[in-house]
Amino acid sequence: MMNHLSSIQLISFNNEDLILVRSVLGGADVNAVDQGLSVTLPLFKHYGIYIICIEDRLSLQQIDRLAEDERFPVIVILRENSVVSVIEALRAGADDVFYLETLQCEQSTFNASIEKKLTRCRLLYERLVYRQGLEMSLEELKNDQRAAYQVQGRLLPAPQQVIHDIEFQYSITPSLIVSGDFVDVVAIDDELTLFYLADVSGHGASSALVTVLLKNLTSRLLRNFKRASSYDILSPLKTLDRINSEIYSLALDKHLTIFCGLINHVENTLTYAVGGHHPMPIYKSAHKTVVLQGRGMPVGLFAEAIFTQKMIDLDNDFSLSLFSDGVLDLLSGSSIKEKEQNLFDWVDNNAADLEGLKSHIFQKNKHQDQYPDDITIMSVSKISAGASSEVSSKVLTRVLS
Numbered sequence: 191m192m193n194h195l196s197s198i199q200l201i202s203f204n205n206e207d208l209i210l211v212r213s214v215l216g217g218a219d220v221n222a223v224d225q226g227l228s229v230t231l232p233l234f235k236h237y238g239i240y241i242i243c244i245e246d247r248l249s250l251q252q253i254d255r256l257a258e259d260e261r262f263p264v265i266v267i268l269r270e271n272s273v274v275s276v277i278e279a280l281r282a283g284a285d286d287v288f289y290l291e292t293l294q295c296e297q298s299t300f301n302a303s304i305e306k307k308l309t310r311c312r313l314l315y316e317r318l319v320y321r322q323g324l325e326m327s328l329e330e331l332k333n334d335q336r337a338a339y340q341v342q343g344r345l346l347p348a349p350q351q352v353i354h355d356i357e358f359q360y361s362i363t364p365s366l367i368v369s370g371d372f373v374d375v376v377a378i379d380d381e382l383t384l385f386y387l388a389d390v391s392g393h394g395a396s397s398a399l400v401t402v403l404l405k406n407l408t409s410r411l412l413r414n415f416k417r418a419s420s421y422d423i424l425s426p427l428k429t430l431d432r433i434n435s436e437i438y439s440l441a442l443d444k445h446l447t448i449f450c451g452l453i454n455h456v457e458n459t460l461t462y463a464v465g466g467h468h469p470m471p472i473y474k475s476a477h478k479t480v481v482l483q484g485r486g487m488p489v490g491l492f493a494e495a496i497f498t499q500k501m502i503d504l505d506n507d508f509s510l511s512l513f514s515d516g517v518l519d520l521l522s523g524s525s526i527k528e529k530e531q532n533l534f535d536w537v538d539n540n541a542a543d544l545e546g547l548k549s550h551i552f553q554k555n556k557h558q559d560q561y562p563d564d565i566t567i568m569s570v571s572k573i574s575a576g577a578s579s580e581v582s583s584k585v586l587t588r589v590l591s
Contacts, residue, residue, distance in 0.1 A: 197221045198304065202252075209288065211267070212399055214297050215304070236313040236434040239307055240264045243290065244279065257283025261314055264308035267293065276411050300403055309429040337393060342368055347375045347407045348492075352573065353558070358566040359544045360387075363516075363561060364554075370397025371514045371566040378423060384408070385569050386450040388489075389467070389514040397564075400437070400444050407433050426463035427499035430489060434465070437490030445490035449512055451570070453504070460510075461501040468528050471512040472537045475505035478539040481530075482510075486532045509542035509571035511591055516563035520555050528591040532566035542567045 200211060200222040208222055244266055256264045256574055263285040269277050276287045281472050286303045292518050293300060350359045370390035377383050379398070390397040411429060413418035420559070422428040427448055432509045437445065447466040454461070466488035470481050486497035512535065523529040548567055 197238050198308075199238060199240050199255075200272075201240060203243045207243060210290075210293065214300060216301070217340075220549055233589050237308075237311040239304060239311065239426070241267060242306075242408075243267045243269065244275070245269055251282070253279060253282035253284055259329055263311055263312055265303065265307070302427050303337065305491060311589075332367065338368045338395060338398060339364075342401065345402065346373065346387040351375065353377050355573055356383065356453060357571050357573045358385060358569070360566065361398060361544060361548050362484055363565040364565050365393040365516070366395075368398035369393065369564045370401065371564040371567075372401035373514070373568050374405065374408060376408060376423070378412065378415065381426065381454060381456045382428070383453045383455065384423060384429070384450070385453070385466070385568075385570060386448055387514065387566060388446050388511045389516075389564070390446040391444055391568070393564050396442065400442065400446065403437070404433065404446070405435055405441075415490055424452070425499065426452050426461055430463050430465050430486070430497045431495075434489045434492075434495045438493055442490070445488045447488055447515075451510075453570075458504045458506075461505055463499045463544075464499050465495070465497055468511075468512055468515055469518065471510050473502070473508065473510050475508045476536055476543070477505070479534070481534065504572065506583055507572055509569065511537050511539075511547065512566075512568040512570070513568040514564060516561065516565035517551050517567065519562045520551050520565065522554070542571045543568060 192282060198215065198220045198250065200208060200220060203211060203222060212220060214494070240262055242252065242264065244252070247477060253275075254268060256262070256379050266279040266281060266287045267290050268279070269290050271289050271291065273575040275276065279287045285307055288296060288300055342424060347358070347360075348360070349361070349422065350357070352358075353375070360373045362371055362373070364371075370393040372390070373386065374384045375383065375387040386408075390400045390404075408423070408429070408510045411420065411423040411432060415423050422432050432449065433448070445466075446466065449464055449467040449471060451460055451462040453459070462482070462484065465482035466486060470484065473480050473482055482500075484500050487495040489495065511533075517533070518526060518529045521529040521532045523532055540546060544567060547569070551565070551567065
């Protein structure tokens with residue numbers, strides 16, 4: 191009749207009743223327990239069904255113990271024909287109730303009930319196994335991502351560093367464990383420092399892998415410069431051209447936006463190129479606060495992408511605030527324009543302070559478990575000679591420790 195890997199446990203039946211029930215069940219996988227409910231539960235390796243014989247209304251209390259575990263259905267067979275006992279059995283947790291004296295007449299109904307309940311508990315067991323498998327796979331994935339996070343962290347520059355009298359700081363808050371946002375600060379020589387903030391499309395592991403590629407590309411450009419085989423790294427525009435060419439040729443179905451700047455410490459200038467980056471950085475000095483101008487296509491999306499390069503003179507007290515577009519998801523405002531104005535107003539009314547800016551952006555989202563996008567903030571600012579020595583000392587102490 192029924193062919194299940196589970197067993198059917200018959201509880202509290204005498205020998206005569208067992209013969210009757212077994213004949214009704216036909217060839218089902220049945221095991222009889224004559225010790226009543228003194229045995230250790232559950233009686234199944236994976237899933238199964240209890241069929242218990244109840245002598246009287248006082249014995250209905252025995253159902254409670256069986257019904258505690260919802261994975262195993264309970265069918266009650268009453269010796270006494272009583273509507274009250276049926277109701278009490280159902281209230282005690284029974285899934286179905288039959289009378290012993292009419293069991294043979296109701297054989298098809300009885301077997302159909304068992305078949306249905308065995309199917310249900312089998313599905314519950316399979317769901318449990320499936321969930322446990324998913325949880326194990328998820329934990330393995332998290333462990334892999336944590337390992338990737340450690341690798342990505344080693345590719346990033348120090349969170350705070352001073353090159354000559356320019357201080358570079360950043361904060362990256364991933365949407366998941368690893369980030370599709372990336373920053374770098376590259377001291378090319380004593381006169382030039384390249385820096386960039388990049389935002390790879392999407393987020394998570396696939397986007398994080400592109401940031402590893404990005405780091406490799408800029409490191410290669412630096413090596414080429416050191417051995418005088420290429421001077422592309424001396425131009426933000428040519429740097430974007432090289433990155434665009436490499437990423438597009440790999441057909442990764444990924445692209446990135448980027449702001450790439452080159453500081454000349456001798457001439458006190460900033461040369462920069464934009465690859466679809468938004469929002470644009472905010473430049474501030476004692477005399478002005480402006481949003482830098484510039485346009486360019488996303489990097490890696492087109493074979494012949496067009497970028498423009500601009501240059502500005504740096505004031506002696508300048509600060510430059512850069513953001514990935516993830517910050518816009520956290521700022522108040524009904525439109526992108528209002529959110530950008532929110533950023534501009536804060537920078538305009540406050541001294542250069544990465545932690546203060548970060549607090550402003552996250553003020554209404556401090557306890558959020560997961561953000562809709564990776565969020566990166568970068569600060570580049572001119573500092574005094576005394577402050578430069580103090581920051582350099584702190585950075586050195588942190589590195590040595």
